[in-house]
Amino acid sequence: MELKRVVVTGIGALTPLGNNVDDYWNGLINGVSGADLITLFDASKFKTRFACEVKNFQPTDFLDKKEARKIDRFSQIAIIASDQAMLDAKLDKDSINPDRAGVIFGSGIGGIMTFQNEVSDFARGDGTPRFNPFFIPKMILDIAAGQISMRHGLRGPNFAVVSACASSTNAIIDAFNYIRIGKSDIILTGGSESVICEAGVGGFNAMKALSERNDEYKTASRPYDKDRDGFVMGEGAGVLVLEELEHALARGANIYCEIAGGGATADAYHITAPHPEGLGAKNVMLAALDDAGMKPEDIDYINTHGTSTPLGDGAELKAILHVFGEQAYKLNISSTKSMTGHCLGAAGVIEAIACIKTIVHGIVPPTINHFNDDPELDSNLNFTFNKAQQRTVNAALSNTFGFGGHNAAVIVKKFVA
Amino acid sequence: MSDIATRVKKIIVDKLGVDEAEVTTEASFTNDLGADSLDTVELIMEFEKEFNISIPDEQAETITTVGQAVAYLEEHAK
Numbered sequence: 001m002e003l004k005r006v007v008v009t010g011i012g013a014l015t016p017l018g019n020n021v022d023d024y025w026n027g028l029i030n031g032v033s034g035a036d037l038i039t040l041f042d043a044s045k046f047k048t049r050f051a052c053e054v055k056n057f058q059p060t061d062f063l064d065k066k067e068a069r070k071i072d073r074f075s076q077i078a079i080i081a082s083d084q085a086m087l088d089a090k091l092d093k094d095s096i097n098p099d100r101a102g103v104i105f106g107s108g109i110g111g112i113m114t115f116q117n118e119v120s121d122f123a124r125g126d127g128t129p130r131f132n133p134f135f136i137p138k139m140i141l142d143i144a145a146g147q148i149s150m151r152h153g154l155r156g157p158n159f160a161v162v163s164a165c166a167s168s169t170n171a172i173i174d175a176f177n178y179i180r181i182g183k184s185d186i187i188l189t190g191g192s193e194s195v196i197c198e199a200g201v202g203g204f205n206a207m208k209a210l211s212e213r214n215d216e217y218k219t220a221s222r223p224y225d226k227d228r229d230g231f232v233m234g235e236g237a238g239v240l241v242l243e244e245l246e247h248a249l250a251r252g253a254n255i256y257c258e259i260a261g262g263g264a265t266a267d268a269y270h271i272t273a274p275h276p277e278g279l280g281a282k283n284v285m286l287a288a289l290d291d292a293g294m295k296p297e298d299i300d301y302i303n304t305h306g307t308s309t310p311l312g313d314g315a316e317l318k319a320i321l322h323v324f325g326e327q328a329y330k331l332n333i334s335s336t337k338s339m340t341g342h343c344l345g346a347a348g349v350i351e352a353i354a355c356i357k358t359i360v361h362g363i364v365p366p367t368i369n370h371f372n373d374d375p376e377l378d379s380n381l382n383f384t385f386n387k388a389q390q391r392t393v394n395a396a397l398s399n400t401f402g403f404g405g406h407n408a409a410v411i412v413k414k415f416v417a
Numbered sequence: 418m419s420d421i422a423t424r425v426k427k428i429i430v431d432k433l434g435v436d437e438a439e440v441t442t443e444a445s446f447t448n449d450l451g452a453d454s455l456d457t458v459e460l461i462m463e464f465e466k467e468f469n470i471s472i473p474d475e476q477a478e479t480i481t482t483v484g485q486a487v488a489y490l491e492e493h494a495k
């Protein structure tokens with residue numbers, strides 16, 4: 001079977017750096033930190049009291065008040081990002097064959113805020129089970145995909161993809177494959193996450209996963225720095241319109257780039273710790289290169305998983321050195337999590353968008369907050385520290401890894417007819 | 418209008434996102450006020466919370482209009 005080519009024709013995003021793609025990109029190339037003190041709940045008793053929140057978001061600006069109440073924040077921002085992506089792709093209900101258009105969408109956790117609040121209400125009561133009928137349909141992780149389909153009338157394949165912090169990369173790869181084998185013409189894909197609540201921050205704090213640098217929160221997310229102490233929680237949503245190439249050309253769509261290939265592997269090692277030699281990470285980059293029919297020297301930029309944890313950052317670099325060899329020193333490498341924080345299940349798509357914009361604009365966003373080299377890491381690599389760098393990027397690879405040992409990588413490349 | 422009717426109306430306006438003027442005694446939750454089956458369940462639950470009572474399912478099924486809700490609650494509210 002001849003595989004179809006798949007291109008990106010629309011993008012939408014709500015991120016800690018801005019609630020649309022332009023603001024997000026401007027934040028990235030200007031090295032802006034999205035971290036601030038937590039406003040979504042009273043974090044005064046928590047070990048970590050800062051995060052990278054989506055700011056100035058009023059759901060009722062976009063959704064009917066009655067509807068907004070029945071939709072968890074993670075789905076609300078997903079819906080708005082999907083509106084942006086559809087508009088950007090110049091698509092609407094009337095211009096598409098709804099049965100050939102689907103939604104494959106990721107999240108790491110789903111509606112944990114809704115779960116927390118409903119169960120807390122129950123626990124405060126006398127045991128009488130008065131659960132809100134919208135509790136389950138608000139919380140379930142797949143509801144974002146369902147909501148997007150209802151919003152835009154998309155009746156093709158529709159499901160959620162879950163692999164913790166690799167979720168939205170896996171979603172993009174699934175969407176890519178559905179179109180590649182001819183099952184759909186258009187798929188809205190990506191992911192969403194919003195877990196900045198007591199249960200979310202408390203849970204990650206208990207794992208010692210989060211930075212506790214409360215006094216210097218703007219510089220707390222510092223991937224590859226000697227003094228990195230954990231990730232900074234982010235939230236956000238990103239949507240890509242993936243489209244079969246001929247379909248996109250026939251309607252004269254603006255093409256941002258082509259999806260070249262993707263890979264998915266497991267560490268099969270530990271629930272949260274990465275394989276110390278980056279085995280799964282190495283294999284996933286090799287798998288993505290193989291899927292794309294590309295060689296290491298074809299890649300110009302890697303947007304790393306680089307969460308700013310002591311163990312994870314080093315393991316990923318070992319994998320990059322293993323896969324790319326001498327070529328690794330010619331790459332630009334950056335972790336945009338230094339600015340956005342770690343958007344968990346949405347990280348993959350938010351960082352894929354960074355890769356796409358890097359190709360379009362020829363600017364590599366930086367790894368900010370670098371103060372001290374880590375002697376354990378190879379300082380000859382170009383980490384794009386602190387300042388964006390001009391560079392023609394023909395192909396970029398985005399890595400994402402999730403608790404459970406999931407690894408996913410996607411490669412995007414300049415579209416050449 | 419009774420105190421109970423006022424409280425019932427407030428819940429309906431809040432949960433169904435309708436104008437107060439639409440919430441007439443005869444108005445049906447589903448036919449006139451745009452409620453679906455889950456909205457209706459939520460309304461009953463909110464009435465139970467507001468008036469601190471338990472409405473059995475077979476009774477709940479007979480409450481389909483604003484007037485029926487007010488009448489039921491005037492009879493049963495503590």
